[in-house]
Amino acid sequence: MNSFKAVFKKQLKDFIKNPAVLIQFAIFPLLAFVINIILDFESMADSMMYIEGMTEEIAAAMAYAMNDNMPNMTTMQATMFAGMALIPVVAGFIAEDIERKSLRFLMMAGVKPAPYLLGIGGVVFLISFFTSVAFGLVGGFGGLDFFVFVAAMMSGIAGSIVLGATIGILTKNHQAATALAMPVALIFGFGPMLAQFNDNIASALRFLYTQQLNIVADYLNGVAVETPLRQSFMIMWVNVAVLGFLFAAVYAKKGLKD
Amino acid sequence: MISISMKNVSKSFGDNEVLKDVTFEINEGEIFGMLGPSGSGKTTIINILTKQFAASSGECYVSAGSNEIGLMPEHDGLYSRLSCLDNLIVFEDIYGIPRKRTLEALERVGLSDSKKTVVEQLSKGMRQRLVLARAVLHKPKVLFLDEPTSALDPVTARGIYKLIRGLRDSGSTIFLTTHNMEEATHLCDRVVMLHNGTIIEQGAPKDICERYNSVKTVMDLENVFIQVTGGGL
Numbered sequence: 001m002n003s004f005k006a007v008f009k010k011q012l013k014d015f016i017k018n019p020a021v022l023i024q025f026a027i028f029p030l031l032a033f034v035i036n037i038i039l040d041f042e043s044m045a046d047s048m049m050y051i052e053g054m055t056e057e058i059a060a061a062m063a064y065a066m067n068d069n070m071p072n073m074t075t076m077q078a079t080m081f082a083g084m085a086l087i088p089v090v091a092g093f094i095a096e097d098i099e100r101k102s103l104r105f106l107m108m109a110g111v112k113p114a115p116y117l118l119g120i121g122g123v124v125f126l127i128s129f130f131t132s133v134a135f136g137l138v139g140g141f142g143g144l145d146f147f148v149f150v151a152a153m154m155s156g157i158a159g160s161i162v163l164g165a166t167i168g169i170l171t172k173n174h175q176a177a178t179a180l181a182m183p184v185a186l187i188f189g190f191g192p193m194l195a196q197f198n199d200n201i202a203s204a205l206r207f208l209y210t211q212q213l214n215i216v217a218d219y220l221n222g223v224a225v226e227t228p229l230r231q232s233f234m235i236m237w238v239n240v241a242v243l244g245f246l247f248a249a250v251y252a253k254k255g256l257k258d
Numbered sequence: 259m260i261s262i263s264m265k266n267v268s269k270s271f272g273d274n275e276v277l278k279d280v281t282f283e284i285n286e287g288e289i290f291g292m293l294g295p296s297g298s299g300k301t302t303i304i305n306i307l308t309k310q311f312a313a314s315s316g317e318c319y320v321s322a323g324s325n326e327i328g329l330m331p332e333h334d335g336l337y338s339r340l341s342c343l344d345n346l347i348v349f350e351d352i353y354g355i356p357r358k359r360t361l362e363a364l365e366r367v368g369l370s371d372s373k374k375t376v377v378e379q380l381s382k383g384m385r386q387r388l389v390l391a392r393a394v395l396h397k398p399k400v401l402f403l404d405e406p407t408s409a410l411d412p413v414t415a416r417g418i419y420k421l422i423r424g425l426r427d428s429g430s431t432i433f434l435t436t437h438n439m440e441e442a443t444h445l446c447d448r449v450v451m452l453h454n455g456t457i458i459e460q461g462a463p464k465d466i467c468e469r470y471n472s473v474k475t476v477m478d479l480e481n482v483f484i485q486v487t488g489g490g491l
Contacts, residue, residue: 006351010337010344017339017376101335105392108308109352110325 003111007119011093015123021089025127028081029134035073036138074139075217076193081131082156083210084189086124088181090164093120095177098168103256113256121161128157145220148229152216155236159209160188162243166250209239260321261286261400261431262307267316269302269455276302277455279316284448286321289422289432291446291463293439293483299455300435301332304402307433320400321431325353328398328430330406334389336377342388343373346395353396363391366421368414382409390418394425401425403434407441419445439480443467449479453487 015021094117097103106116132153141149164181171177192214195202205211212232219225219232227235262284269277277299284290292300305311307320308329320327337345342364350360364370367387377385386409393401406422407415422445426432436442442449443463451459451466459466463479470482 002352002354006348009351010340010348013344014337014339100338101331101333102337103335104310105329105335105349106352108324108327108329109349109396111352 001115003106004115004119004122007106007111007116008122011120011123012126014093015127021092024085024089025081025131028077028085029131029138032074032077032135033138035077072139072218072221072223074135075214075221076196078132078135078139078153078217079156079192079210079214080189081135082128082153082160082189082213083187083192084185086128086157086160087164087167087185087188088178090120090124090161091167091171091177091181092174093124094165094168095171096174098256099173107256113251116256117165121165124161124164125154125157128161129154132157139217139221141220149217149220152213152233152236155233155240156209156213159236159240159243162240162247163188166243166247169247169254169256170250172254207235207239209236212236212239259286260284260319261288262290262321262433263317263319264303264307265317267303267306267313267318269299269306269311270314275455277306277313280452280455280457281316282450282457282460284431284433286431287426287429288447289426289434289445291442291449292433292435292452293437293442293449293479294435294452295437298452300452301404302455303452304329304331304404304433304435308402322399325396326399328393328396328401330386330389330393330401330403332404334385336385336388336392338378339376341374341376342369342380342391345377345388346392349392349395355396360395363395364388366394367391368417383411383414386410387414387418390421394421397425397428398430400431400433403432405436406434407436407438415441439478439483443479451479451483451486453483458486459483 103116129150132150135153136146136149139149163184167181167184168177171180188208188210191201191205191208192211195205195211195214202211206227212227212235215225215227216229216232219229260283263282265281267277267280268275280299280303292303294300302311306313307318308327309324337348343360346360346363350357361370361373364373367390369384369387369391372380372384377388380388386406390403390406393403403422407418410418419441422432422434434446446463448462449460449466450457459482461469466482467479470485
């Protein structure tokens with residue numbers, strides 16, 4: 001317990017004093033807020049309909065695109081946060097500790113890998129919870145929908161933390177961790193956004209936890225979705241379990257030593 | 259009573275044999291110096307004794323568990339965004355020791371006034387002192403110091419010598435590496451000279467110097483080392 005508490009406290013302090021990381025936990029809900037609140041799509045679409053020379057058909061099509069067919073910005077930013085921001089962050093934390101040899105001192109002091117990884121993951125999970133709540137508020141989810149949204153976010157976040165930890169122990173230095181985590185994060189973060197515009201991509205990504213997170217958020221936004229809510233959650237938890245096995249396999253082979 | 263020992267230890271990295279048949283014993287409560295130039299294998303010995311590497315062959319013994327060992331290595335492993343005090347609090351929490359002792363450790367290495375200073379703003383010497391404070395925080399039975407005064411000014415170095423002697427007097431065994439022969443002469447109870455991974459001399463500094471007095475009149479470990487190794491590093 002001492003070890004977990006020590007690593008958790010250390011990581012929390014380190015996190016708060018790391019603006020480059022901290023900003024990633026604020027920028028995505030902030031972007032959603034800016035796009036949703038400051039930019040008013042409806043009025044933008046209305047004004048676009050009166051561009052000189054534009055036919056009524058084009059104006060109607062644009063209004064449709066802007067008002068009815070525009071992907072929900074909160075959903076999109078939330079999925080990008082869960083898939084894109086967290087994987088490099090967690091990978092970077094672990095790889096940095098290995099690279100600067102601080103992990104070696106923790107291990108020598110008797111800290112076992114489990115409390116260390118739980119301490120790092122716990123801090124990211126806690127801060128991500130607040131970010132998820134911020135997304136819930138920005139997205140205007142009320143009542144039970146709010147809790148379902150946060151639960152879906154936390155399920156996705158758990159997947160990204162495990163995936164980030166796997167990359168962290170695999171790479172063992174910060175630069176390599178970023179190099180490997182970024183393309184993976186792009187698939188998990190951008191994939192669901194591209195899926196909004198292309199059915200084939202949506203079909204291909206339907207087993208990814210970030211795609212299911214997107215579907216849950218769409219459902220809560222009143223969009224008609226084919227996947228039942230319970231099934232989306234099941235897919236996300238299966239993802240977490242599969243990623244957990246992947247982590248265990250990599251850990252068994254590589255361990256935490258530098 | 260033996261606190262640390264190595265018996266016929268060899269270590270290779272690929273084809274490069276960095277330690278060859280190294281044998282020595284260190285008694286409890288002794289300050290033991292491992293002397294030799296850079297690349298002679300000193301740090302490898304520390305890494306083997308602290309179980310960071312396994313020896314290729316031979317036997318090692320350390321009379322302390324992993325959390326009774328203090329280590330001051332060449333890589334400081336400090337959390338650069340945290341303050342001096344916060345760096346020590348991590349280990350204070352792990353060992354479950356009171357805050358008073360953490361503050362005392364900072365005071366002993368002369369960093370009380372900088373306890374709230376972020377590590378990335380510290381000079382190299384101050385970082386080294388902080389690493390020493392971390393190494394002695396839990397009053398270890400065995401303390402490994404890898405070139406403990408290499409970046410320190412003479413006045414601070416003397417303070418560190420005093421701290422090391424104090425730890426020895428309270429029963430800790432100190433294993434230190436250095437290429438500063440003068441430091442070894444004044445600080446160590448016994449020394450081993452290491453050259454290209456092989457022990458070339460060992461004993462009390464005074465005895466070693468006297469052994470070579472027939473050739474050199476100055477009682478100086480540096481002269482002995484140059485004489486034994488043929489002058490080259």
